[in-house]
Amino acid sequence: MSDTDGKKPLGLGGGARGPGQVKQSFSHGRTKSVAVEVKRKRVVVPKPGAASSPAGSGGSSPHLGDPSKRPAGISDAEMERRLTALRAAKAREADDAERRAVDERQREEERQRRRDEIEAKEREEREREEALKAKAEEEARQRREAEEASRRAEAAKNAPAAAAAPAAAVVEDRGPASLKPASGPRKTDRERDNRGTDDRDNRGKAKGDDNRRTGKLTLNDALSGEGGRTRSLAAMKRKQEKARQKAMGFGQKAEKQVRDVRIPETIVVSELANRMAERAADVVKVLMKMDMMVTMNQAIDADTAELVIEEFGHKAIRVSDADVEQVIDTVGDKAEDLMNRPPVVTIMGHVDHGKTSLLDALRKANVASGEAGGITQHIGAYQVTTESGAQITFLDTPGHAAFTSMRARGAQVTDIVVLVVAADDAVMPQTIEAINHAKAAGVPMIVAINKCDKPDANPTKVRTDLLQHEIVVEKMSGEVQDVEVSAKTGKGLDELLEAITLQAEILELKANPNRSAQAAVIEAKLDVGRGPVATVLVQNGTLRRGDIFVVGEQWGKVRALINDQGERVEEALPSVPVEVLGLSGTPAAGDVLNVVPTEAQAREIADYREKAARDKRAAAGAATTLEQMMAKAKADKDVTELPIIVKADVQGSAEAIVQAMEKIGNDEVRVRVLHYGVGAITDSDVGLAEASGVPIIGFNVRANASARSSANQKGVELRYYSVIYDLVDDIRDAASGLLKAEVREHFIGYAKILEVFRITGVGNIAGCLVTEGVARRSAGVRLLRDNVVIHEGTLKTLKRYKDEVKEVISGQECGMAFERYEDLRPSDVIEIFEREEVERRLT
Incomplete structure (x- = not known):
């Protein structure tokens, strides 16, 4: 049979192809005749007597038995392989069709099972609701019967003769009404469903709605029938829960809970609503009634917030922003908890009087050789163990005048001050300054007369010069201990340690190691690879690795503790100096480190301190009156400024340089530090210097590769210093160049x-x-x-x-x-x- 299947051909055929004419009709009435061709497929019919196909082939190919009818280049084995693959593919198709049919039956059974479960659950809910309703009606009937009985008893008591007939009538009238729900036949589920359609019709729902959409929602289901969109399962659950609560008598509104609301000095309206557990819109309405047109994102003062809280029936508790610091442990230590601690000794004196050399001899190290210019420019903290086993913590402070503030911090955390005076010199300006710091701190002093090995040494002259500053040593019938020492030969070092130990015993230094740690920041720096690093001296408690702390405007978690020997330790006891890693930023030298319980509290305290410091700086920089502003502007008009940017290795050095720069100048010229910081010179510093046209001063730091390249391209001058003498002198010379000749x-x-x-x-x-x-x-x-x-x-x-x-x-x-x-x-x-x-x- 040909592939035309008995249809009339479109044209006259003449061989394999035959042209014909077909008329096309269009919607607007036009017709058109077009020529078409019909291509017929050649059907190969096997000749009678030809070899049949092999068994299992299904007669799918007539060419296997007849090699002459097989495609060229195809062998018997290849043909057999192809037929096998064909049969396997047909078998797989049959298996897939059967598996799909089984899966479809299983899915249909699962859907039917779910529908049955849902219907059974709904039927149980309806039965429970009917039971609850019947129970409520029965209780109402019993109450009515009790009321009727009491009325009958009262009537019988008042009128015995006329009580029987009315009572009978009451019973006759009450009987059918009360017994009708119980005596009638029980309605079926279908009748109850039909009865429920009236309520759904009143709500705009279509008839036949079973309150439930079963199975998967398809496009045909959504468009066909009169049901339209059905109610969701969540809506049905809410309806059933509401009906159950109403039947059980739980529909009453819950009693309002009175809350204690903590309000700071200012609070945002939305935050106030959250603390009261009220809607923000309701709070805004109350404020509008008070003639305050605010939004939920605006802040209100504490007095207004208190009025709003009282309006909602809550209790207001006023707190201050400074209350966040109350988490810091300030409880006094008990006498039985205190234990002896090593003394903290600060070495003070003038430049080149041998302070660091003396400390090197005590700790058998060589620090002075590593200092630039042979002078100490950082506060060094070391711990020394004497031959008797006693431990002493030493703080080595710089002697140059620029480090006045650093020496002041050293005196604040120290227990004993060792004043080093060279025997071949006299009492110098920084020596006098150290004496004043020690007196201000109220700590005892020990005078170490150094360089006694020199030929021109005169210790008596030093003792005499000290009398001018109210320092009377023991050899001159005073109370201040004095020891003649030599850092070079080691003379008198044992006597000095003995004097320190004796003074410490007199002071009876104690601390409680079993409490939250409190430490003082001796120095801080920004280290490449380690981040912000602070050298702290533990004053109370024990600082452990993993503690959460707040220090100044920064907070952090102790990531590592490193002692003065460069070794990592797990904890630091009182009077132990350690380096702390894990800070969020570089603190200021002299800040107090306190351990707090949680990270959230540490963040809150640090944010509060930062905000308070920012407000204080803003208030200090702003003139209070117009006259002051005009006077300041007039005074600054004739003053020439030399702006600079300072980057130092540690925080103490940066502060000391800034203080030294502030002292340079007069009424005509002054030095202005636009920015100072700790760490290497970065691209941001170069960008600021380019915008301001100022040089960058690097003290013991260098610019990274990117910053150097950027500085060369933008023409920014970079100056490096390692000795503060040279830095101050160069800046003074540069400022002198701005003076008019x-x-x-x-x-x-x-x-x-x-x-x-x-x-x-x-x-x-x-x-x-x-x-x-x-x-x-x-x-x-x-x-x-x-x-x-x-x-x-x-x-x-x-x-x-x-x-x-x-x-x-x-x-x-x-x-x-x-x-x-x-x-x-x-x-x-x-x-x-x-x-x-x-x-x-x-x-």
Whole structure:
């Protein structure tokens, strides 16, 4: 049978192809005849007697038995393999179809099972509701019967003769009404469902709604039928729960809970609503009734918030922003909890009096050789163990004047001050300053007279000089211990340690190690690879790895503790100096580190302190009145500033440099530090320097590769220093260059005008006689008439006879003409002088 399947051909056929005509009709009435071709497929019919296909092939290919009808290049094995693959594919298709049919039956059974379970559950809910309703009706019937019985008893008591008939009538009237629900036949589920459709019709739902959508919602289900969209399962559950609560008598509104609301000095409206567990819109409405048009994102003061809280029936508790710091443990230690701790000794003295060398001899190390310029520029904290086993913590403070604040911090955390004075020198300015710091801190002092091994050493002179500052040593019948030592030979070191130990025993230094740690920041820096690092001295408690702490405006978690030997430790006891890693930022030297219970509290305290410090700086920088602002602007108008950016290795050095820069200058010039920080010079520093046109000063730090490249491209000057002397001197010289040069006048001669000549085209020429000194053409002149200065200017010409000359000496005559001035008269005197500019320097 051909593939046309008995249909009439479109055209006359003549072989495999035959053209024909087909008429096309269009919607608007046009018709068109088009030519078409019908391509017929050739059907191969096996000849009678041909070899049948092998068993299992299903007669799918007639070419296997007849090699002549097989495609060229196909062998018997290849043909057999192809037929096998074909049969396997057909078998897989049959298996897949059967498996899909089984899966579909299982899914249909699962859907039916779920529908049955849902229907059974709904039927149980309806039965439970009917039971609850019947129970409620029964209770109501019993109450009515009790009421009727009491009324009958009362009526019988009042009128015995007439009580029987009304009572019977009451019973007759009550009986059918009360017994009807119980005596009638029980309605089926279908009847109850039909009865429930009336309520759904009243709500706009279609008839036949079973309150439940079963199975998967398809497009046909959504568009067909009268049901439309059905109620969701959640809506049905809410309806059933509401009906159950109503039947059980739980529909009453819950009693409002009164809360204690903590309110700070200012609070946002939305936050106040959250703390009261009220809607923010309701809080805004209350505020609007109070004539306050605010939104939920605006802040209100504590008084207004208290009124709102009372309006809602809650209790207000006023708190301050500073209350966040109450979590810091400030409870006094009990006497039985205190234990002995090592003394903290601070080494103080003038520059190059041997403080660090003395400490090196005590701890058998060599620190001074590593210091730039041989001077100490950081506070070093070390712990030394004496031969007797006692431990002493030493703080080595710098002696240069720029580190006054660092020495002040050292005196604040110390127990004993060792004042080092060189025996070959006298009491110097920084020595006096150290004495004042020790007196202000109220700590005992031990005088160590160093360099006693030198030939010109004179310890007696040192003791005598100390008397001028109210320091009376023991050898001069005083109370201050003094020890003659030599850091080079080791003389007197044992006596010095013994004096420190004795003084510590007198002080009875104790601390409680079993409490939250409290420590003082000795130094802080920003280390590449480790981040912010703070050197702290534990004053109370025990600082352990993993503790959460707050220090100044920063907080953190102790990631590692490193002692003065560079070793990692798990804890630090009182009077132990350690480096702390894990800070959120670099704290200021002198800040107090306190351990707090949780990270949230540490964040809150740090944020509060940062905000308070920012407000304080803003208040200090703002002028209070317009007069003060105008006075400040007028004073600053004539002041020339030298702006710089300072980056240092540690926080203490940065603060000391800034303080030294503030002291440079006078009423005309001053140094202004635009920005200072800790750590390497970065791209942000270079960008700030370029925008401001200022140099960057690096103290013991360098710029990274990116910052160096950026500085070279933008022309930003980078200056590196390792000794603070050189830094201060260079900045002072640079600031001195901004001073206006001082102009000095030198008198060089006098000339008297003998006659005045009028020359056409030139003007008045004075014929003069140089009476004193010399007259120079480049000098300045003043015209004196009756010893009064009439004019000051310069010479236009200086001639002797007809020649122009540079100068004319005393006793000679010459001709002079003034620049742009011709009021010359005989007997006038010309004063001749020279000006000299002298550079000024800041002191």
